[in-house]
Amino acid sequence: MEILRAAVLHTPRNPFLEDNALECYVDGALAVESGVIAAAGDFAGIRARYPEWPVRDRRGSVLLPGLVDTHVHFPQTRIIGGLGLSLLDWLNQHALPEEAFFAEANYARIVAHHFVQELVRHGTTTALVFGAHFPAAMDALFETAALAGLRIVSGLVVSDRLLPDALLQSPEKAYAANKSLIARWHGTSGMRYAVTPRFALSCSEGMLEMCGALLAEHPDVLFQTHINENRQELAGVRSAFPWAADYLAVYDRFQLTGSRSVFAHNVHASQEELHRLSAAGATVAHCPSSNAALGSGIFPMARHLAANVRFALGTDVGAGTGFGMLKEALQCYLLQRVAPEPLVLSPAQLLYLATRAGAEALGLAGEAGDFTPGKSADYIVRKAPLGESPEKMLGALITSGDAPAIEEVWARGRKVFG
Ligand SMILES: [Zn+2]
Structure with a gap:
């Protein structure tokens, strides 16, 4: 069991049908036990609920569902x-x-x-x-x-x-x-x-x-x-x-x-x-x-x-x-x-x-796809710009995609990156 501390973003409801379907906790946490999500929410609340559990601190990153x-x-x-x-x-x-x-x-x-x-x-x-x-x-x-x-x-x-x-x-x-x-x-x-x-x-x-x-x-x-x-x-x-x-x-x-x-x-x-x-x-x-x-x-x-x-x-x-x-x-x-x-x-x-x-x-909505308690602990941890609104943070994250594969950059004969 552990508490993972980071921004948390997920869509436990269908945003094509409902407003506010995006749930976000800027100082958030996932509580995970035996590979299953016990809770998702604000860090303070989750810490209070599971005071004995170790905390993995990943502030500065965001957690998305797998x-x-x-x-x-x-x-x-x-x-x-x-x-x-x-x-x-x-x-x-x-x-x-x-x-x-x-x-x-x-x-x-x-x-x-x-x-x-x-x-x-x-x-x-x-x-x-x-x-x-x-x-x-x-x-x-x-x-x-x-x-x-x-x-x-x-x-x-x-x-x-x-x-x-x-x-x-x-x-x-x-x-x-x-x-x-x-x-x-x-x-x-x-x-x-x-x-x-x-x-x-x-x-x-x-x-x-x-x-x-x-x-x-x-x-x-x-x-x-x-x-x-x-x-x-x-x-x-x-x-x-x-x-x-x-x-x-x-x-x-x-x-x-x-x-x-x-x-x-x-x-x-x-x-x-x-x-x-x-x-x-x-x-x-x-x-x-x-x-x-x-x-x-x-x-x-x-x-x-x-x-x-x-x-x-x-x-x-x-x-x-x-x-x-x-x-x-x-x-x-x-x-x-x-x-x-x-x-x-x-x-x-x-x-x-x-x-x-x-x-x-895939008929797996009871197991995967978001951070509802009881679902499998499938998540990705990613660096993300914080401090903006949840929608803006998510928009920036989707738009920036993966880190570029360029290893070195040289300009005027000098290495300027890598
Ligand atoms: Zn095909």
């Missing part, structure tokens, strides 16, 4: 930065060739370590992870993440058409592999499972039907996939599934749209699809850096809010530009500022999207 990334591809860790392409070309030239290497379990293990380190280094403690196409690579991911103490939801990526042969498997093989991964990992050491068809375009009806069967057999397993990312992709889905009124209808048909479903992107959503996502209680993983980098478009956040569709932030590494969820929050702010239906997002809304909204999407 960040929650709702869409990040483990096997794309090494290909961040493939700029200049649109979705389908980027997949063919960058993502899919790299993902084929994960057939090699040793390679998968090395990248799993790198991936987990990158999550941790950027303050991400919970993530919904798009997995690899190979079961042994999934074991490597789950083992590494469990050892690091992270909270991970992930699953074997399944596909049976369109992709290179090395990434395809039959629905029967995919079913058996999913069953054994669920038995091995779901509900053990902070790991949970998500049924993960890559996207409708790379799946036959038989494969999507198999995914629906897995969800029916495992009522607490999650579901994740991609939707409405790129116009060329949409046209492909229309011709592959001519009976479907829209993209979401393909997933609806196989009972894949529900409150434990997370759909990445949804940039080109119809009004009808938004209504159905809202009614189903499904969540959209919004990945602003990726949407901009691939030229996919600007996420229609105003329309999602109006239709009452849940959404949270994701980095979408490796089409996204890095693992930093605070950077992603800033990118979200910038793009919504210039969207066709512009929004001016508050720092509290951005923090919520990077923390609690993600925990809610």
Whole structure:
């Protein structure tokens, strides 16, 4: 047990629905016992409540809840930065060739370590992870993440058409592999499972039907996939599934749209699809850096809010530009500022999207996402400008992002930094 003294900032409520959803304690503290938050509040009050507990003094820093990334591809860790392409070309030239290497379990293990380190280094403690196409690579991911103490939801990526042969498997093989991964990992050491068809375009009806069967057999397993990312992709889905009124209808048909479903992107959503996502209680993983980098478009956040569709932030590494969820929050702010239906997002809304909204999407709101007593002690400690209002402090913190990687600076032949 200990008391951690620093400024404390979190969003225990939804700032899109409530004013004053941002809670801040400038001279604040977290009381932590056995990895669980006992209390969060003003230091004086917490000290009085737990007079015997040791105090770790981190004044001058701010504590934020551990960040929650709702869409990040483990096997794309090494290909961040493939700029200049649109979705389908980027997949063919960058993502899919790299993902084929994960057939090699040793390679998968090395990248799993790198991936987990990158999550941790950027303050991400919970993530919904798009997995690899190979079961042994999934074991490597789950083992590494469990050892690091992270909270991970992930699953074997399944596909049976369109992709290179090395990434395809039959629905029967995919079913058996999913069953054994669920038995091995779901509900053990902070790991949970998500049924993960890559996207409708790379799946036959038989494969999507198999995914629906897995969800029916495992009522607490999650579901994740991609939707409405790129116009060329949409046209492909229309011709592959001519009976479907829209993209979401393909997933609806196989009972894949529900409150434990997370759909990445949804940039080109119809009004009808938004209504159905809202009614189903499904969540959209919004990945602003990726949407901009691939030229996919600007996420229609105003329309999602109006239709009452849940959404949270994701980095979408490796089409996204890095693992930093605070950077992603800033990118979200910038793009919504210039969207066709512009929004001016508050720092509290951005923090919520990077923390609690993600925990809610993953069914983990009772465990993570903010500092409510009883939740897991997941937090990041960061230097921060103090003395300003909480909103200003948080705005400065999101905008400044990570420290620059420049090691030395020389001017007129002299070292001026580093
Ligand atoms: Zn993705």
